[in-house]
Amino acid sequence: MPLDESRTPFDAQLPWRHSHTGRYAPISDYALIGDMRTAALVGMHGSIDWCCWPEFDSPSAFAALLDADRGGRFRIAPAEAHTTEQRYLAATNVVVTTFHGDTGGVVELCDFMPVTSEGTRGAYPEIHRRVRCTRGSMTVAIHFAPRLNYAATRTRLIPRRNGVLATDDEDEVLTLSGPADLWWQLTDDIAAVELTLRNGDEAWFVVRYDDDEVHPIAKYESVAKLDGTIAFWDAWVSRIRYRGPYRAEVERSALALKLMCYTPTGAIVAAPTTSLPEEMGGIRNWDYRFAWLRDSAFVLDALYALGQFDEADGFMRFLRRITRKASDAHIQIMYGIDGRRDLTERSLTYLEGYRGSAPVRTGNGAYDQIQLDVYGEVLSAAWKWSHTYAMGEGTWMSLHRLIDWVATHWHLPDRGIWEVRGGAQHYVLSKVMCWVALDYGIRMAEEFELPAALDVWRDARTAVRDDVMARGWNVKEQCFVQHYDTDALDASALVIPLVGFLQPHDPRVRSIVRAVIAELSGDDQELIYRYRNDDGLPGGEGVFSCCTYWAAQVLAMAGDREHAERLFQRMRKHANHVGLYSEELNAVTGEFLGNFPQAFTHIALINCADALARQTPD
Secondary structure, eight states, X not given: OOOOTTSOOGGGGOHHHHOSTTSSOOGGGEEEEEOSSOEEEEETTSEEEEEESXXXXXXXXXXXXXXXXXXXXXXXXXXXXXXXXXXXXXXXXXXXXXEEETTSOEEEEEEEOOOOTTSOOOSSOEEEEEEEEEESEEEXXXXXXXXXXXXXXXXXXXXXXXXXXEEOTTXXXXXXXXXXXXXXXXXXXXXXXXXXXXXXXXXXXXXXXXXXXXXXXXXXXXXXXXXXXXXXXXXXXXXXXXXXXXXXXXXXXXXXXXXXXXXXXXXXXXXXXXXXXXXXXXXXXXXXXXXXXXXXXXXXXXXXXXXXXXXXXXXXXXXXXXXXXXXXXXXXXXXXXXXXXXXXXXXXXXXXXXXXXXXXXXXXXGGGOOOTHHHHHHHHHHHHHTTTSOOOHHHHHHHHHHXXXXXXXXXXXXXXXXXXXXXXXXXXHHHHHHHHHHHHHHHHHHHTTOOOOHHHHHHHHHHHHHXXXXXXXXXXXXXXXXXXXXXXXXXXXXXXXXXXXXXXXXXXXXXXXXXXXXXXXOTTSOSBOSOOSOOSSSSOOOEEHHHHHHHHHHHHHTTOHHHHHHHHHHHHTTSOTXXXXXXXXXXXXXXXXXXXXXXHHHHHHHHHHHHHHHSOOO
């Protein structure tokens, strides 16, 4: 493609290049698009600042979110001063960002990753971006700066007739197709151009991974893919079974969870990002792009409540895959989305981290921890799945091994639901979830007349309950403790009535909520921390977004609708502009912290909304 050598390098015009102020947008400024194999974050400033290709846990191609100067981005935004608003097209994961120029022009940027009516993508992962002028005229600036392989090596940009080809020393390839008549300015590893649009004008840009041919833009193909993607999401949302007052919030949370499902294997990622900090400038920055069995089971529980069953069948397929060997009775807490077991943690020391929060990590060192609660979550998911799909011999053999393992090993100490990096303890919720695993295993064996060591399982179930009530209940606080060797409380106690260990109207349930709020909430007595005692790591963290929803759900199930509604409404206010949540919040400012969007939070919202919908107002 011809280059205009006389033009000022476009990158010099971008404020993020020469000013520390505003180098990082707030985490809450982003919306998520995806194709159920990977995902991308699109900012209100028109920039794609995070995307890993071709899979969720692949190296990044755009990672300005983790290093504004080095990470790479793809930005389309007005060249003039403007204001911005962003929304999803109703019932879809298609994002529209609208720019209102100070001179009166209006431009809409539409972003999506194509999926077909069958929920699959094409031969190459793609992002389609349509920029359209809807009023007046406006000049938009296009800035394409991919950094392949986590920006570990130099990415070279090569001009082509129909756009730009990007490649690196590892022979990865990314292409950008755009209008054929654009004169791109290439300076080092940045391609930029300005495009003036008048009312009714539009231009398409398509990024493809692993396709070394820069294809001419075929507008009809992009329009067809947009229509097909809208139709897919609309059809999926139409099957959501929820009739309560929070339909919009439930739909958006369900759509976000669906984007975290990895179609090829049935795995579900905890979040599509890595290393977004739990404390600004701190070291609590973790990689969440893997399949935690706990998070996956909770996702399925939420989607199942909404009448979405296919995801559960996909997860059971994944579970069979990772427990195929007889030696796999002890399961890891997380796996790669392809089922791999080794998730060795590494630090990318050359990336500065979001707002200087280093290190940036890939992999997760907690993968080899023992966390007993995962057995309960997996068996809970299997119980629900078994009432929609037939229980095959192979599936029951896998589950049988897990239940047998729990019956023999429930007494072991573990690291708990929060994956503390200190020593192992006898965490109360872990024991409770062992009880859940045994209980659901017994139920399935009895209901479907399956071969089982029922006497052994029943004896173990009784022993676990007796142990928890004798050693885990704090009489003074009227609440379960975090683990047997402490009096400290933990918000995970809120899960105990949610999984049936205590019935909702047991008088101990309301005392649990009161104690957790009194001991673990912020100054406003509303937003709840996970715990406040030392966890073996320096620094702190924010309030944990899902915990307040847990409290509201428990209160709703216990009949205190008024208090439940108040907590739910409070958390509603902490969604971002498109209805997404992070893992944590700054208790004072409401700033998003942690990986984003976070499955756990959206799960808790759905389950709480469902519990509220099931209650009859007084």
